[in-house]
Amino acid sequence: MLDPASATPPAEPASLGIQTRSIHAGEALDPSTGAVGVPLYQNATYGFRSYAQVEAWRDGAPHFLYAREGNPTVRCLELKVADLEGAEAAVGTATGMAALSATLLHLLPAGAHLVASTHLYATTRSFLCDTLASHGVAVDVADFADPVAVAAAVTPRTRALLCEAFSNPTLRVADIAAAGEVARAAGATLVVDNTFLSPALLRPLAHGADVVVHSATKYLSGHGYTLGGVVAGRRDLVAGVTRTLSALGATMPSFAAWLLLAGAKTLPLRVERHSTNAARLARLLAAHPAVAAVYYPGLPDDPGHAVARHLVGADAPGIAPETRFGGMLAFRLAGGNAAVGPVLDALRLPTIAVSLGDCASLIWPVDGTGLVRLSVGLEDIADLEADFAQALDRAPIPAGEG
Ligand SMILES: Cc1ncc(COP(=O)(O)O)c(C=O)c1O
Structure with missing residues (x-):
């Protein structure tokens, strides 16, 4: 005892x-x-x-x-x-x-x-x-x-x-x-x-x-x-x-x-789901014309990807890499700060709030320059993907882009 x-x-x-x-x-x-x-x-x-x-x-x-x-x-x-x-x-x-x-x-x-x-x-x-x-x-x-x-x-x-x-x-x-x-x-x-x-x-x-x-x-x-x-x-x-x-x-x-x-x-169970959800959303964001940049070390072209792979053991045999990079990401909207309001207000699932790591997705406009931080929650990934797709489609994109 x-x-x-x-x-x-x-x-x-x-x-x-x-x-x-x-x-x-x-x-x-x-x-x-x-x-x-x-x-x-x-x-x-x-x-x-x-x-x-x-x-x-x-x-x-x-x-x-x-x-x-x-x-x-x-x-x-x-x-x-x-x-x-x-x-x-x-x-x-x-x-x-x-x-x-x-x-x-x-x-x-x-x-x-x-x-x-x-x-x-x-x-x-x-x-x-x-x-x-x-x-x-x-x-x-x-x-x-x-x-x-x-x-x-x-x-x-x-x-x-x-x-x-x-x-x-x-x-x-x-x-x-x-x-x-x-x-x-x-x-x-x-x-x-x-x-x-x-x-x-x-x-x-x-x-x-x-x-x-x-x-x-x-x-x-x-x-x-x-x-x-x-x-x-x-x-x-x-x-x-x-x-x-x-x-x-x-x-x-x-x-x-x-x-x-x-x-x-339940930490490891939750973090695995946070990570797989974040990996999927990072890919969706990176492919969307309304997004100028995605900050997520799980993406192969992220500047920290190689060091991150080593730290989180994504190279270990039998471990799926997408479960390893955590549930946090940030992205910059191509339309700058003018695009932040339309996107955040169109999202139905993430709550506009500071803090992170909760079951529910939390999103926050960081600094008034179009940078947005997202704490990806444990919701069904299909629901999150559909929500982000519809919200990003409403983002104003500067002429010549997209
Ligand atoms: C990386 C990091 N360190 C420390 C803190 C401070 O933690 P707390 O708000 O529990 O004082 C935060 C809060 O957001 C954080 O994100």
Whole structure:
């Protein structure tokens, strides 16, 4: 029986398949009641039965203390994600931004230097430019698709490198293995945001990353009912991030962990369907005259395709490539921003909303230049294809095109 206070995840990825581990890892009959499925422990503090038990805890015996520093429901989610990522340890956080900010604040003291990807989620960029900079951390950017540029950005003060595996919103593919070599040579820590792919498709630690961060709000949840984040990696690194998180008060609430435990059980199944649907829609979009460009690493002419194939194992025997590239894509309408309204308003299935990774398709006009991001949902692909075909047919196309 698993006692979440003392259980530790395996240091090596288990030999079981990813869908089996998504269901079983971190889970066991509840130690006190035998409840099947991790119960929601919704409490602030944990009692000791005697002073002797307090002393034993001070000497290292496992015991929960206070919910900001640990909770049995959250612990089970941490064990599950650590297993899925092949990490020694993981810690839950209030949001994806809490995961990123606590990790970077832990790794980067004043005077340190960070090499960050040119292609990052906008709020992550703001955190780097505003918060980190005002704490005395120097930040330089490089394109993580170009290992030479990444190496050139390193300085003697570089303590960390940061990239998104597939970037938000334009799906730029980071060469994680090359960045890992640069980080090792510099004695720095490579942090990879794996939100867009999830451990169902990519385990960055196996490719040379030191720390993986997630917005668990997205594919790990899968249903859009909660915010959350996770940091996974070496035990000492995760322990350091955990201390920073506790000090910031940015730990994961147990209700979020409980929802995420339910979502994570179907992660590989969902991600496979997200991926096959996205691959089909990417082809439809690429062939339509109303679309000027499609950003999807699963397309053979995508600039990141070769690196992406290696990362997500699409070259592995017996694996259908179209199941491997995730459910996110972006496209640019040939008619520019004038075409965005007509297309978005004509679509019947995707909801116009930010966020991603939900069962339902979500679509968002990114920046007022005709760029649109699409989180492809789990709907029947024939329905999605018919919907996009009719909506794109209404898009104004500039004269001379189409
Ligand atoms: C790649 C990526 N990282 C981090 C975040 C931040 O996550 P959260 O909204 O859970 O704070 C997001 C949110 O969209 C994201 O897309």
